[in-house]
Amino acid sequence: xxxxxxxxxxxxxxxxxxxxxxxxxxxxxxxxxxxxxxxxxxxxxxxxxxxxxxxxxxxxxxxxxxxxxxxxxxxxxxxxxxxxxxxxxxxxxxxxxxxxxxxxxxxxxxxxxxxxxxxxxxxxxxxxxxxxxxxxxxxxxxxxxxxxxxxxxxxxxxxxxxxxxxxxxxxxx
Numbered sequence: 667x668x669x670x671x672x673x674x675x676x677x678x679x680x681x682x683x684x685x686x687x688x689x690x691x692x693x694x695x696x697x698x699x700x701x702x703x704x705x706x707x708x709x710x711x712x713x714x715x716x717x718x719x720x721x722x723x724x725x726x727x728x729x730x731x732x733x734x735x736x737x738x739x740x741x742x743x744x745x746x747x748x749x750x751x752x753x754x755x756x757x758x759x760x761x762x763x764x765x766x767x768x769x770x771x772x773x774x775x776x777x778x779x780x781x782x783x784x785x786x787x788x789x790x791x792x793x794x795x796x797x798x799x800x801x802x803x804x805x806x807x808x809x810x811x812x813x814x815x816x817x818x819x820x821x822x823x824x825x826x827x828x829x830x831x832x833x834x835x836x837x838x839x
Contacts, residue, residue, distance in 0.1 A: 670743045671826040674752075675818050677736040678795045687730045694723035738792045740817060742826050747804075749792050749817070761790060761815070765831045767807045771824075772836040774801040774816070787811030793818050 697719040704713045732753050739750040739757070748762035787808075793801055793816045802824070804815040819827070828835040 668744055669826050669829070671741070671823045673740040673818075673820050673823040675738045675740070675792070675794050677738065679734045680795070683730070683734060687727065687734065690723055690727045690730060694720060694727055697723055738794075738817070740792070740819060740823060742823055745830050747827070749790075749815070751792075760792070763806050763808070765827065765834065768831065768834050769805040769807060769812070770836070771802060771804045771827060771831075771834055774803055777803045786814045788813045790815045792816065 697716050701713060701716040701720055704716060732755075735754050737752045739752055741748045741750070745765045746762065747765065747768070749760045751758045751760050786805075787810050790813060798818070800818045800820075802817055802819060804817065806813045806815060824835065824837060828837060
């Protein structure tokens, strides 16, 4: 029986990210204004410096504005789980594994950290960034070691995972 479930979670932008984008937009505007107002005569170096600053700040504004509209897509298809990042115009596959490599999936508040600090080689965060009651932790065995993944599945996604691996997936009580 073929099972396919998809879940999309939008990453929330913080105030500091929005403030940083606003600062770079102001820098971009000021440098463009200074380039247009400054005469090209004796102050050629200053004028070119403003042009370079405008181009650099325009690139940074473009980069930040793309990163602020970020969504994560979780897919589950017959035992294969995948994570992808979607921005305004592209989709990038971030991580995928088979449920046989998953050691545990549990609710974040019921998760117990291991005693040693080096228990995980990598921690991946594919959650929305908002503290809520839908955060889960998934522990996966990879070639490099054990990885910890934070994500926010909906009930249908979690149920599909549970039907394939009921001993691994622990639903919220």
